[in-house]
Amino acid sequence: MSSKTDLARQTAHILYLGEETPHRSCGICLAETFNLPTRPYQSLRKGGITGKGECGSIKAGELIIGEYLGDPDPTGAVTDKLRTAAARYRELWQERLNFGAASDHICDTLTEQFEDFHSKERLHFCTDLASGVAEIVAQVLEEAGVEFEVKDIRSELE
DSSP, rough: HHHHHHHHHHHHHHHHHHHSOOOOHHHHHHHHHHTTOOOOGGHHHHTTSSSSSSSHHHHHHHHHHHHHSOOOTTTTTOHHHHHHHHHHHHHHOOOHHHOOSSSSSSHHHHHTSHHHHHSSHHHHHHHHHHHHHHHHHHHHHHTTTTOOOOOOHHHOOO
């Protein structure tokens, strides 16, 4: 792993866990990790607010990759780099992320394995998902040759 992938994992972990800094939701912690505007990512919280949508961390990762590799022309076709990166991203998160006993990637399904949504166990489970996604996104962007910044939250906490 590179220093950026490590830093992305650490930053997302700190932002989501909320012990050293106020807790951020999954989408916001990922946007903030990659220095992107956070407001639209709030809609990813708890699976699209309703719990019925795909994991906000996974969805945020897709959107971040699109931010960097999508065609800036609104009528443009999907870029080859975006197509390749999206496939690579899916391959890596399916391979690396631990979904526990969940049968799919819908937020409610992922979190129903915990009796209490506000439990430490669920918090740590989702922290691991968010930090894993951050690491994977950084890796995919590096593989695509993208220049990007990762927030170093540790320096802000010192």
